[in-house]
Amino acid sequence: MSQQLTLTRIETLRVLSCMGIDLPAHTKLPDDALEKRLRQALNASQVLLTITSSPVLDILSFSRWPSNKKQTVFDAIGRASMAEYGAIMAKRAMGLSTVDPLRVDPFDDVRQTVMHLAKNWDEGYKVLLVTDPQQSEAEKVPINIRYLEVRMINEHTPLIVLLYGPVASSHSAHREAASMWLEEKLDDIPRAADGSVPMPHIKASFEEQKLLSKLLSQNAKYVPAEYDHQVKRTQAEPASLYKTTFILPLNPLSFEDIGKLNLDTGCVVCGERVSSRCSQCQSVSYCGQACQRLDWSSHKRTCRSLKGGTWFTIPLSGSPEGSQPGKSASVLTWNRFSVPRKALDVKNVQHIDPEKTFPNIHADKVFLIKIQLSAPINPERSMMIYDRQRSFEAYWLLDAETKELFEKFVIEMQGPRGGYAGLKMYRWARRTGDKELSVCLDRAPQESIPW
Ligand SMILES: [Zn+2]
Ligand SMILES: [Zn+2]
Incomplete structure (x- = not known):
């Protein structure tokens, strides 16, 4: 050959x-x-x-x-x-x-x-x-x-x-x-x-x-x-x-590069201009029915776990000040370094200014996040949120404005779809803004998650 x-x-x-x-x-x-x-x-x-x-x-x-x-x-x-x-x-x-x-x-x-x-x-x-x-x-x-x-x-x-x-x-x-x-x-x-x-x-x-x-x-x-x-x-x-x-x-x-290269992919199957979203879950876009049919075998699992779910928008911010000794209020990203392997040390870790936005490698696609509630002894209530790639690690800090929604998330975490001692859960999410995330709260992903 x-x-x-x-x-x-x-x-x-x-x-x-x-x-x-x-x-x-x-x-x-x-x-x-x-x-x-x-x-x-x-x-x-x-x-x-x-x-x-x-x-x-x-x-x-x-x-x-x-x-x-x-x-x-x-x-x-x-x-x-x-x-x-x-x-x-x-x-x-x-x-x-x-x-x-x-x-x-x-x-x-x-x-x-x-x-x-x-x-x-x-x-x-x-x-x-x-x-x-x-x-x-x-x-x-x-x-x-x-x-x-x-x-x-x-x-x-x-x-x-x-x-x-x-x-x-x-x-x-x-x-x-x-x-x-x-x-x-x-x-x-x-x-x-x-x-x-x-x-x-x-x-x-x-x-x-x-x-x-x-x-x-x-x-x-x-x-x-x-x-x-x-x-x-x-x-x-x-x-x-x-x-x-x-x-x-x-x-x-870098996550910025990945974000750019994941953008404008159009129809998830063929890359052509999109004309519709999956009507069951709204999470994927297609150019037409032919491509949607072709994608069904790989999409159905996600689709079924999202169908009829309720989406809530939550704010993202840097880590709560003082809750992690030695870390500033900035967000640690695992990013590219323009320094040699040998010269890497903590000084080279890139921090993201909390005023800046979080990198978005997912474009407008739906992806899995892990939400972790701060330990009950911690006086400052917060949830840590990140994706599989750890392209961002953000916090949702409990404040007066989002208190009600925050409690809703805590109840979900401690309910039958929660688990993990009521302290964490995996959910589907989509980026809706530089510092916000839309989360499908009442649907647990069906796949096994290795991270
Ligand atoms: Zn297509
Ligand atoms: Zn669907």
């Missing part, structure tokens, strides 16, 4: 989902619209559009990364969100490996490969192979990489410039070009004592290889023609098969 380094539709959806952008599995969004969303997501992850506003990245305008060992490219290139940072610290404290297993999340796999690329550069390697060890020799579609140089966007942001390929159109042409390149490079690599040639390589799943290939190819378009012309190519690296490209640190997407 011929193997191509191109993400299939299902794989593209999976990558988007791993990046936090959830589209229905049976979406009819055209391939080019899906591809565009992935391109935007990868650009957002690289913060590329804040580095260059033009369609080219002027590589030569950045100075070279200093070759002293004080700050390695590896140390600078890692990025983590607050949630990931917490997980890394917990693993470290338990003495566990902080490297996640391959083949779980292709986006995470590529982020780890970027760190490997940096490490290999620091160790002085000039070339590298990215292959899937689970594929047979005949199936393998290696990505060959030769380092050109590393430049410095700023002291935390290296720019690794590479030549990669082959970008052949058929599997056989790819394999032929790849092995020619390999033969050429093997001559330059010192032989080990047993006569073998230790070719540096990175293990990748096939899906990850495809995503990496996508990233390399979309970044190649940002390389200025003048830069490309001065790259010295060997015989096995013709411009038709090997492209000049670059790698930047890959950040987990």
Whole structure:
């Protein structure tokens, strides 16, 4: 079977989902619209559009990364969100490996490969192979990489410039070009004592290889023609098969980015302009009956649990002052950091000013929230509210204006649809404003909730 380094539709959806952008599995969004969303997501992850506003990245305008060992490219290139940072610290404290297993999340796999690329550069390697060890020799579609140089966007942001390929159109042409390149490079690599040639390589799943290939190819378009012309190519690296490209640190997407990429999805099935909502629950929008029918099997569970429910609008605010020692009144968000993994510390935690709005990653979609009542001994009565992704963590503070509604929520929590010792409940909600939420109070979600 011929193997191509191109993400299939299902794989593209999976990558988007791993990046936090959830589209229905049976979406009819055209391939080019899906591809565009992935391109935007990868650009957002690289913060590329804040580095260059033009369609080219002027590589030569950045100075070279200093070759002293004080700050390695590896140390600078890692990025983590607050949630990931917490997980890394917990693993470290338990003495566990902080490297996640391959083949779980292709986006995470590529982020780890970027760190490997940096490490290999620091160790002085000039070339590298990215292959899937689970594929047979005949199936393998290696990505060959030769380092050109590393430049410095700023002291935390290296720019690794590479030549990669082959970008052949058929599997056989790819394999032929790849092995020619390999033969050429093997001559330059010192032989080990047993006569073998230790070719540096990175293990990748096939899906990850495809995503990496996508990233390399979309970044190649940002390389200025003048830069490309001065790259010295060997015989096995013709411009038709090997492209000049670059790698930047890959950040987990910020909630603002996810919010933007989840916006304007139109009909939940096909992305076309919407004309109606589900009349049973009002929670999803469609372009017409055909799409609504197609979506029923996945929507019915939510729909049945919402049908006939009563929605109330509640205010959101920052945490009650003084109720959490050491925390200010601001809201902690688990967000993207433009600092390396190593340099992360509490100072880098982003706070949201309570006067500001809460990020909205859900657009106008219905999502699950967890509502937790403050402990009865706490003199200040409040409810803490957050979503699965913890894209926001907000409070509803008991005040004269909403006292009656607040009590209604407490009664619901302590009633038969509540549970959890009457101190918390899960409910469906929808954002109705920057600092408010509409909650379906008298319907408990039917699915099991793992958070
Ligand atoms: Zn539709
Ligand atoms: Zn419905």
